Every structure is written in C-alpha cells, then in structure tokens.
Amino acid sequence: MRPSRIVMPETAKSGEIFEIKALIQHPMVTGHTAAGANTEPRFIIHTLTVTYDGEEIFRADFFPGVAANPYVAFTTRATVSGDIVFTWTDDKGEVTTQTRGLRVS
C-alpha cells in the first residue's frame, strides 16, 4: 500500500455530477535507456481502476511518459449511495486500494 490521497465529496444529490481527484506516491521509473543514462528497469503504475457500487466507472492505463506521483481527476454522476473503490497496480504487482463512501440524497 502506497500513500495516496483522494479528494471528493462525502455526499451528493442524485443525478449530480461531481469531481474526484486522486493522487498516489510512486517513482514511475520510465525504464528508458540511453548510453550512460538511466538503466533502471521500467517500474510504473500501469493501471488505475475505479468502481462505484461494484461497477467500473473509470479506468486509466499509465505509460512511461507519466510523471512521478501521478494525479488523475475525473467526474462521475451520483446515482446510489455506495462505495467508490480506487485500485492502482504497478509493474511489481503491488496493489494500493482506497475506499470512499458516497451518500446520495
């Protein structure tokens, strides 16, 4: 589990569109090599998936061009009260999960 930060509302009105911001700590080593330069193998978070009440609402594939400590923002529509689960997976198979509850009125 890596340090991560989620910023989103705890409550929303049904049908309301709200923003979710997600940040995670990761070196995102590109693995790019050049004569005399970095020779570390690629080590990045390759996927972020987000589910809302069990259903996938967002997925991002990351590539070596993404900066360290990647930040993602997206919007979604409030439908039912439930958990929003964030899952980041990196090249070494390490998985970081964070869960946030959303109350919809």
Next chain:
Amino acid sequence: MSTRLVATLSLIAALVIASDGRAQQNRPALHSASEYLSEDMRAEQYDDARNRAMLWVDLGEAIWNEPAGQSGKSCSSCHGAAALLKGVAARYPRIDAASGRLVNLEGRINQCRVDRQKATALAFETNELLGLTAMIARHSRGMPVDVDTGGPAQSYLEAGRRFWTTRQGQMNLSCAQCHDDKVGRKLRGDTISSGLGTGYPAYRLEWQGMGSLHRRLRACQIGVRAIPFEQGAAEYLALELYLAWRAKGTLLDAPALRR
C-alpha cells in the same frame, strides 16, 4: 552637557538612524519564487488535492502521532495536535536556548527525537524528515517569516551574509550576483528568484519529488560549479538564517511547487 556636545550626539544619532534607514531601503525588492510560477502551477500549489507535496504532509501527520524510540512517546505526546504548530516554521532557524547554537527545523526535530524520544535521528531527504518538515511548514503557510536575528544569532547572520556575497566555484559567482542583481531575469528557461527559500521543503519537478532547502542550496552550488556542502552543514545553517532575514515579512508558501 555643552550645547556642542548635545549637537554632536544628536548628529551621530541622526546618522545612525539614517544609515539604518538606508539599509532598509537598500534591501532589494523581494519576490517569492511562487510569483514566477505559471498560473497553472501556482493554482496547483495552493490546491491540496493536486499539490503532490501533500503526500508528504500526510506522512508527517502520521509520524507526528506515532510513538518512536525507547521513550515510547510520539511528538504529539508533548506537543499536542500538529495544528498547534501554527507559526513555528516562520520562526526557524533560531538559536537553541540550551546549546546557544543555531538550529533549523530539521535540526530541532532530530534534537527532539534523540534527546527526548530516545530515537535515532532522521537523515536529510528521507521521506520521514521531509514529511515532518513539510507538515510543520504547511501549518504556517501564509504567515510572514519572523526570524530572530538579534543577540547570539547575529554572528550566524553575518556568516550567512558573507556566504551570500562571496564569489565561489569555477563560475566565480556569489549568490547575490544572481539573486539580488538579476532577479526577474532569465537563466535559461527559468526566472531568477530572490532566493528566499519560503517555499521549502518543496516539490520540485526537476527532482520528481520532495526536497529540503539544503538540497536546493546544493543544487545552486553545483550550478556555479562549486563543491557543495552536506545537508545540515554549519555554512548552510548560517545561509538559511540570512535567507530568512531577507525574507522577513514575506509569506511562507511551503510546501511549494518549484520547477
């Protein structure tokens, strides 16, 4: 007292006041490097959801409440909630009353860890020390720098001033030649700042991570092709005090974003 003596004394007094006033006026127009960021980056800096330094601030908050060392005490066991540290970062570096020596925030944290918590000191640039300093700085963001440079701090301030004005390295440049004389002008793609250090510890894009002020000072010294000191060196502590003296009244913007 003769009239002439009184006149002479008041003339001396007037000169002293005048020269002091001149010293104040001669202080260059100072700008936090935040002013030279793009609008986007500045907005990012002040948005806790986007400022990557907040990952370290979170870590700092966690460490603050975690017992450490043989004492079994956490920082909060003595100091209470971290939010009570409001304004502390604005007063560092300062003279440690017990030893009479200058300490910066990193030094004070380690002094507490070793002497009181009976734990090991944290090395510079570890996530733990960066986290604690970033968190403490975050609680003072927006407050004016207010270091004490009187009394025993004076000799450190003078040492810092000498460092600032002394040419060094293969480029034979002093700090002042860029950060007093060329403020606002370009050094390759970047704008030269007043070098206040009010944003540190900062998340620097070039580093793709967090770094202390002393790491930044090393980068400057390497830039003029001088041999850099180690983080925590006496030379850097004195310079840190001098930077803070120059920055007096400027608002802290740490943990900042820097290019």
